[in-house]
Protein backbone atom coordinates (compact mmCIF):
# COMPACT_ATOMS: atom_id res chain seq x y z
CA UNK A 1 0.00 0.00 0.00
CA UNK A 2 1.33 3.47 -0.88
CA UNK A 3 0.83 6.19 1.69
CA UNK A 4 0.77 9.76 0.47
CA UNK A 5 2.16 12.33 2.90
CA UNK A 6 -0.71 14.50 4.14
CA UNK A 7 -0.39 17.99 2.70
CA UNK A 8 -0.63 20.89 5.15
CA UNK A 9 -3.31 23.49 4.40
CA UNK A 10 -2.20 27.05 3.59
CA UNK A 11 -0.98 29.06 6.57
CA UNK A 12 -3.02 32.11 7.55
CA UNK A 13 -1.30 35.45 8.09
CA UNK A 14 -3.65 38.10 9.43
CA UNK A 15 -3.14 41.50 7.79
CA UNK A 16 -3.53 44.22 10.46
CA UNK A 17 -3.84 47.17 8.07
CA UNK A 18 -7.64 47.40 8.30
CA UNK A 19 -7.48 47.40 12.12
CA UNK A 20 -4.81 50.12 11.97
CA UNK A 21 -6.91 52.26 9.64
CA UNK A 22 -9.84 52.06 12.09
CA UNK A 23 -7.50 52.93 15.01
CA UNK A 24 -6.16 55.92 13.08
CA UNK A 25 -9.62 57.58 12.89
CA UNK A 26 -9.14 58.89 16.44
CA UNK A 27 -6.27 59.85 18.67
CA UNK A 28 -7.08 56.89 20.93
CA UNK A 29 -5.32 53.57 21.38
CA UNK A 30 -8.22 51.36 20.20
CA UNK A 31 -8.67 49.13 18.40
CA UNK A 32 -5.17 48.07 19.38
CA UNK A 33 -3.21 46.75 16.41
CA UNK A 34 -0.91 44.68 18.60
CA UNK A 35 -3.81 43.60 20.83
CA UNK A 36 -5.82 42.31 17.86
CA UNK A 37 -2.66 40.67 16.53
CA UNK A 38 -2.34 38.87 19.88
CA UNK A 39 -5.96 37.66 19.66
CA UNK A 40 -5.39 36.43 16.08
CA UNK A 41 -2.25 34.49 17.00
CA UNK A 42 -3.82 33.08 20.16
CA UNK A 43 -6.71 31.85 17.99
CA UNK A 44 -4.28 29.92 15.80
CA UNK A 45 -3.28 32.29 12.99
CA UNK A 46 0.21 31.46 11.76
CA UNK A 47 1.45 34.99 11.30
CA UNK A 48 0.80 38.71 11.08
CA UNK A 49 1.10 40.89 7.98
CA UNK A 50 1.47 44.65 7.74
CA UNK A 51 1.70 46.87 4.70
CA UNK A 52 3.17 50.15 6.00
CA UNK A 53 2.76 52.89 3.44
CA UNK A 54 4.79 56.11 3.33
CA UNK A 55 1.85 58.22 4.63
CA UNK A 56 1.26 55.74 7.51
CA UNK A 57 -2.50 55.84 6.89
CA UNK A 58 -2.69 52.16 7.85
CA UNK A 59 0.02 50.56 9.97
CA UNK A 60 2.36 53.15 11.50
CA UNK A 61 6.08 52.59 11.60
CA UNK A 62 5.77 52.71 15.39
CA UNK A 63 3.54 49.58 15.26
CA UNK A 64 6.34 47.45 13.89
CA UNK A 65 8.56 47.04 16.98
CA UNK A 66 5.48 46.14 19.06
CA UNK A 67 4.43 43.44 16.59
CA UNK A 68 8.00 42.11 16.39
CA UNK A 69 8.13 41.87 20.22
CA UNK A 70 4.67 40.27 20.39
CA UNK A 71 5.83 37.46 18.12
CA UNK A 72 9.25 37.07 19.72
CA UNK A 73 7.98 37.12 23.31
CA UNK A 74 4.63 35.32 23.06
CA UNK A 75 4.34 33.46 19.74
CA UNK A 76 7.86 32.50 18.64
CA UNK A 77 6.58 30.03 16.03
CA UNK A 78 4.54 32.72 14.25
CA UNK A 79 5.84 34.73 11.31
CA UNK A 80 5.95 38.45 10.65
CA UNK A 81 5.37 39.44 7.01
CA UNK A 82 6.08 43.02 5.94
CA UNK A 83 4.75 44.11 2.57
CA UNK A 84 5.48 47.16 0.50
CA UNK A 85 7.13 48.92 -2.38
CA UNK A 86 10.90 48.59 -2.00
CA UNK A 87 12.10 52.17 -1.56
CA UNK A 88 15.31 52.60 0.45
CA UNK A 89 13.16 53.72 3.43
CA UNK A 90 11.11 50.52 3.17
CA UNK A 91 14.21 48.34 2.97
CA UNK A 92 15.67 50.03 6.05
CA UNK A 93 12.38 49.46 7.90
CA UNK A 94 12.51 45.77 7.00
CA UNK A 95 16.13 45.46 8.07
CA UNK A 96 15.29 47.13 11.39
CA UNK A 97 12.30 44.93 12.25
CA UNK A 98 13.53 41.60 10.88
CA UNK A 99 10.37 39.98 9.50
CA UNK A 100 10.49 36.33 8.52
CA UNK A 101 9.08 37.28 5.11
CA UNK A 102 9.14 40.38 2.93
CA UNK A 103 6.53 40.73 0.20
CA UNK A 104 7.45 43.25 -2.46
CA UNK A 105 4.43 44.99 -3.97
CA UNK A 106 4.47 47.46 -6.89
CA UNK A 107 2.03 49.95 -5.38
CA UNK A 108 2.71 53.65 -5.63
CA UNK A 109 1.84 55.92 -2.68
CA UNK A 110 -1.25 57.37 -4.42
CA UNK A 111 -2.98 54.00 -4.77
CA UNK A 112 -5.87 53.30 -2.39
CA UNK A 113 -4.77 49.67 -2.19
CA UNK A 114 -2.61 47.17 -4.07
CA UNK A 115 -4.22 46.39 -7.41
CA UNK A 116 -1.66 44.61 -9.59
CA UNK A 117 1.48 42.52 -9.51
CA UNK A 118 4.97 43.30 -10.80
CA UNK A 119 5.59 43.66 -14.52
CA UNK A 120 8.53 41.26 -14.58
CA UNK A 121 9.36 42.03 -18.21
CA UNK A 122 10.22 45.63 -17.35
CA UNK A 123 10.93 45.48 -13.60
CA UNK A 124 13.07 42.35 -13.15
CA UNK A 125 16.29 44.37 -13.44
CA UNK A 126 15.06 46.67 -10.64
CA UNK A 127 13.98 43.76 -8.45
CA UNK A 128 16.97 41.44 -8.80
CA UNK A 129 19.51 43.41 -6.68
CA UNK A 130 16.81 44.16 -4.09
CA UNK A 131 15.93 40.49 -3.78
CA UNK A 132 19.66 39.72 -3.47
CA UNK A 133 20.06 42.27 -0.65
CA UNK A 134 17.04 40.92 1.22
CA UNK A 135 18.11 37.30 0.80
CA UNK A 136 21.59 38.20 2.07
CA UNK A 137 19.86 39.68 5.12
CA UNK A 138 18.18 36.32 5.78
CA UNK A 139 14.64 37.25 4.74
CA UNK A 140 12.32 35.04 2.69
CA UNK A 141 11.24 37.10 -0.31
CA UNK A 142 7.88 36.93 -2.04
CA UNK A 143 6.88 38.96 -5.10
CA UNK A 144 3.30 40.13 -5.65
CA UNK A 145 2.26 38.69 -9.02
CA UNK A 146 -0.65 38.83 -11.39
CA UNK A 147 -2.12 35.48 -12.39
CA UNK A 148 -0.10 34.95 -15.58
CA UNK A 149 1.90 31.74 -16.06
CA UNK A 150 4.21 33.56 -18.50
CA UNK A 151 5.54 35.77 -15.65
CA UNK A 152 6.84 32.93 -13.60
CA UNK A 153 10.28 32.30 -15.15
CA UNK A 154 11.25 35.97 -14.79
CA UNK A 155 10.00 36.03 -11.20
CA UNK A 156 12.12 32.96 -10.42
CA UNK A 157 15.17 34.53 -12.10
CA UNK A 158 15.10 37.47 -9.66
CA UNK A 159 16.11 34.98 -6.94
CA UNK A 160 12.83 35.28 -5.00
CA UNK A 161 11.55 32.34 -2.94
CA UNK A 162 7.86 32.81 -3.54
CA UNK A 163 5.27 34.65 -5.54
CA UNK A 164 2.11 35.99 -3.95
CA UNK A 165 -0.78 35.65 -6.36
CA UNK A 166 -2.90 38.81 -6.54
CA UNK A 167 -6.43 37.53 -5.93
CA UNK A 168 -8.25 40.90 -6.11
CA UNK A 169 -10.18 40.15 -9.34
CA UNK A 170 -11.06 36.65 -8.04
CA UNK A 171 -12.40 38.24 -4.85
CA UNK A 172 -14.37 40.85 -6.78
CA UNK A 173 -16.34 38.24 -8.76
CA UNK A 174 -18.22 37.09 -5.65
CA UNK A 175 -21.59 37.32 -7.40
CA UNK A 176 -20.47 36.03 -10.82
CA UNK A 177 -19.49 32.39 -10.52
CA UNK A 178 -18.51 31.99 -14.20
CA UNK A 179 -16.02 34.87 -14.01
CA UNK A 180 -14.74 33.62 -10.64
CA UNK A 181 -14.18 30.13 -12.08
CA UNK A 182 -12.24 31.56 -15.04
CA UNK A 183 -10.07 33.70 -12.76
CA UNK A 184 -9.52 30.75 -10.44
CA UNK A 185 -8.18 28.72 -13.35
CA UNK A 186 -5.74 31.54 -14.24
CA UNK A 187 -4.57 31.59 -10.62
CA UNK A 188 -4.28 27.81 -10.64
CA UNK A 189 -2.29 27.67 -13.89
CA UNK A 190 0.09 30.36 -12.59
CA UNK A 191 0.57 28.43 -9.36
CA UNK A 192 1.25 25.22 -11.33
CA UNK A 193 3.91 27.03 -13.38
CA UNK A 194 5.46 28.62 -10.29
CA UNK A 195 5.65 25.34 -8.40
CA UNK A 196 7.19 23.63 -11.45
CA UNK A 197 9.79 26.44 -11.57
CA UNK A 198 10.70 25.86 -7.92
CA UNK A 199 8.85 28.82 -6.43
CA UNK A 200 6.48 28.52 -3.48
CA UNK A 201 3.10 30.19 -3.80
CA UNK A 202 1.26 32.58 -1.48
CA UNK A 203 -2.00 34.37 -2.27
CA UNK A 204 -3.83 37.43 -1.09
CA UNK A 205 -6.23 40.29 -1.63
CA UNK A 206 -9.95 40.22 -0.97
CA UNK A 207 -10.02 36.62 0.17
CA UNK A 208 -12.98 35.70 2.37
CA UNK A 209 -14.50 32.60 3.96
CA UNK A 210 -16.66 31.94 0.88
CA UNK A 211 -13.92 32.13 -1.78
CA UNK A 212 -11.08 30.42 0.10
CA UNK A 213 -12.20 26.76 -0.19
CA UNK A 214 -12.20 26.74 -4.02
CA UNK A 215 -8.79 28.47 -4.08
CA UNK A 216 -7.33 25.97 -1.62
CA UNK A 217 -8.78 23.07 -3.63
CA UNK A 218 -7.35 24.33 -6.95
CA UNK A 219 -3.94 25.11 -5.39
CA UNK A 220 -3.40 22.41 -2.74
CA UNK A 221 0.25 23.43 -2.35
CA UNK A 222 -0.65 27.01 -1.42
CA UNK A 223 1.87 27.99 1.27
CA UNK A 224 0.18 31.02 2.84
CA UNK A 225 -2.76 33.38 2.49
CA UNK A 226 -2.62 36.87 3.99
CA UNK A 227 -6.03 38.37 4.70
CA UNK A 228 -7.04 41.69 6.21
CA UNK A 229 -10.10 43.48 4.88
CA UNK A 230 -12.43 40.48 4.61
CA UNK A 231 -11.24 38.94 7.85
CA UNK A 232 -11.75 42.21 9.74
CA UNK A 233 -15.25 42.61 8.25
CA UNK A 234 -16.03 39.03 9.32
CA UNK A 235 -14.76 39.70 12.85
CA UNK A 236 -17.05 42.74 13.11
CA UNK A 237 -20.06 40.86 11.79
CA UNK A 238 -19.59 37.84 14.02
CA UNK A 239 -18.52 39.87 17.05
CA UNK A 240 -21.24 42.55 16.85
CA UNK A 241 -23.98 40.69 18.77
CA UNK A 242 -21.68 39.89 21.70
CA UNK A 243 -20.41 43.45 21.81
CA UNK A 244 -23.90 44.97 21.77
CA UNK A 245 -24.67 42.70 24.73
CA UNK A 246 -21.62 44.02 26.59
CA UNK A 247 -22.61 47.63 25.94
CA UNK A 248 -26.24 47.03 26.93
CA UNK A 249 -24.98 45.55 30.19
CA UNK A 250 -22.75 48.60 30.69
CA UNK A 251 -25.84 50.81 30.18
CA UNK A 252 -27.53 48.94 33.01
CA UNK A 253 -29.84 46.62 31.02
Ligand SMILES: CC(=O)[C@@H](O)[C@H](O)COP(=O)(O)O
Pocket residue numbers: 015017018051058083105112113114144204205228229
Ligand atom coordinates in the same frame (compact mmCIF):
# COMPACT_ATOMS: atom_id res chain seq x y z
C1 LIG B 1 -0.55 43.29 -1.15
C2 LIG B 1 -1.94 43.37 -0.71
O1 LIG B 1 -2.86 43.00 -1.38
C3 LIG B 1 -2.20 43.89 0.64
O2 LIG B 1 -1.05 44.31 1.26
C4 LIG B 1 -3.11 45.00 0.69
O3 LIG B 1 -2.69 46.00 -0.18
C5 LIG B 1 -3.13 45.54 2.09
O4 LIG B 1 -4.29 45.96 2.39
P1 LIG B 1 -4.73 47.51 2.42
O5 LIG B 1 -4.68 47.99 1.00
O6 LIG B 1 -6.09 47.37 2.96
O7 LIG B 1 -3.79 48.23 3.28
Ligand SMILES: NCC(=O)COP(=O)(O)O
Pocket residue numbers: 015018049083103164203204205206207226227228229230231
Ligand atom coordinates in the same frame (compact mmCIF):
# COMPACT_ATOMS: atom_id res chain seq x y z
N1 LIG C 1 -0.92 40.24 1.02
C1 LIG C 1 -2.27 40.42 0.72
C2 LIG C 1 -3.04 40.89 1.85
O1 LIG C 1 -2.52 41.09 2.93
C3 LIG C 1 -4.46 41.04 1.56
O2 LIG C 1 -5.06 42.03 2.28
P1 LIG C 1 -6.67 42.18 2.13
O3 LIG C 1 -7.02 42.40 0.72
O4 LIG C 1 -7.29 40.89 2.63
O5 LIG C 1 -6.95 43.33 3.02
